[in-house]
Amino acid sequence: MYKFEETEIPSTDQGIMAHLDENLANIKEALGNPGDLAIREFKMGKPSLHKVAIIYINGLADKMIIGSFVIERLMENVHDSENIHPKEPSELFTYIKENILTVGTVEDITDWNKMLLSLLSGQTILLIDGYNHAIGCSAQGGELRAITEPTTEPAVRGPKESFVEALITNTAMVRHRIKSPNLRVEMMKLGKVTQTEVALMYVNGIVNDKLLAEVKERLDKIEADEIVGSNTIEEWIIDDFWTPWPTILKTERPDVVQGEIQEGRVAVFVDGTPTTLILPAIWIQFLHTAEDYYLRWQFASFLRFIRLVGFLITLIGPSLFIAFLTYHPELIPTPLLINLTAQRQGIPFPVFIEALIMEFTFEVLREAGIRMPRQIGQAVSIVGALVLGEAAVSAGIVSSSMVIVVAGTAIASFTIPHATMTDAVRLLRFLMMILAATFGLYGLGLGVIVLVAHTCSIRSFGIPYLTPFAPIILADWKDTLVRAPKPFLSTRPRLISQLRTKRTGTTQNLGPSSREHQTTNNQLKRDSNEP
Structure with a gap:
């Protein structure tokens, strides 16, 4: 019989070499010589020519950005002998980084594993023969799903947009709504194999520091090879995975995330999934919708x-x-x-x-209707229920x-x-x-x-979980079973945000003042009496 033993995932600890050909060979070996690996080699610099290589992954990088802002810029300077003076590879490296590349973000990479991770994250890598540094260019792209209406949280009123699978797009949709310098976005990578990007979003000065520290500690304890979606993170960080009740709120609406983090909660975005985690969550939240506030x-x-x-x-x-x-x-x-x-x-x-x-x-009918093609799933569910019920x-x-x-x-x-x-x-x-x-x-x-x-x-x-009913916090009841008028929602939940619970001014002076109100009434009476 065969005996299977658990093996460790191979890792590469070598650094970036000074020889370009050796670096290219090591990259191909580390990635298994994939068919979607693109390498463009050429020479530049005078009076001595230096070999330069542009490396990226097809489908993860935007070819238009690479062609217009990286390769075209470099090739233009190849023929411009008056502007290309660096003789040493290190000088050429600095010159390219500071004077030629016009992409949004450029970083100096010296670690081999970081270079591979940047390449697999969609960045474009530039290597120069004779120098053991690499340049990482932000040229992520590829085919992405367009922003559409929410499918699991539809609403008649309110915004008609939902999150997509791109992490940067999702965080930008929330930033579009909260234009505050106190909005914080912290990035991390989870999953030893998948290296999935995860973002924490919160409002500094409103979020409870103890809550934020607890969230970060639980995320750091995740020891998994793959993070395939937000549900994987949810099952790792929840308080009690035996309870049937959901203790983390999931949403695909940017306006829901906006409202929750402004109450002092923390949002967890996971690259590759349109579902965002909101924590902590209480029972009454699952009976609320975004439409309640419109x-x-x-x-x-x-x-x-x-x-x-x-x-x-x-x-x-x-x-x-x-x-x-x-x-x-x-x-x-x-x-x-x-x-x-x-x-x-x-x-x-x-x-x-x-x-x-x-x-x-x-x-069974409900599950069949979900799994069947959308064109016939709904019809099968309705017809199946009617036919089976009448026949039974x-x-x-x-x-x-x-x-x-x-x-x-x-x-x-x-x-x-x-x-x-x-x-x-x-x-x-x-x-x-x-x-x-x-x-x-x-x-x-x-x-x-x-x-x-x-x-x-x-x-x-x-x-x-039953806050504000157990323990009883009467001040928070105004946004639970009923939704009080907006001016009376003057405080944040007491146990969620303990730093800044007040979010509106006083409600004692609502409406027009008595003198203004009387003047307006007298004016209306005079207008109505005029012929």
């Missing part, structure tokens, strides 16, 4: 109430139906109980098995009342704005159904108590 406060509060009702229906709706029919039929009005009993005549399964079949069937009732497998309960629960689940919270409620719904089928309302009540106690015990980067 609507009038009365309607925004009404929509939050609808989401809360939808959350409760999704969590315990089928469980209540099972408990009432199985253990507590005396709590159902007599005419309704007679109709429900008549519908169940000939049904071969208990109420719990009937509900389990319908819920599982709907989950006609065949006597389930009752029509059970179809109504399951369909209502499914519709209510779509009112939860964040997919991570929806997934958690979908899992917990089956647990509540089992408790209701086993012990009735007593089991359901016990399950709710245990769930609330568990939720109270959760923390997200040191912040209680």
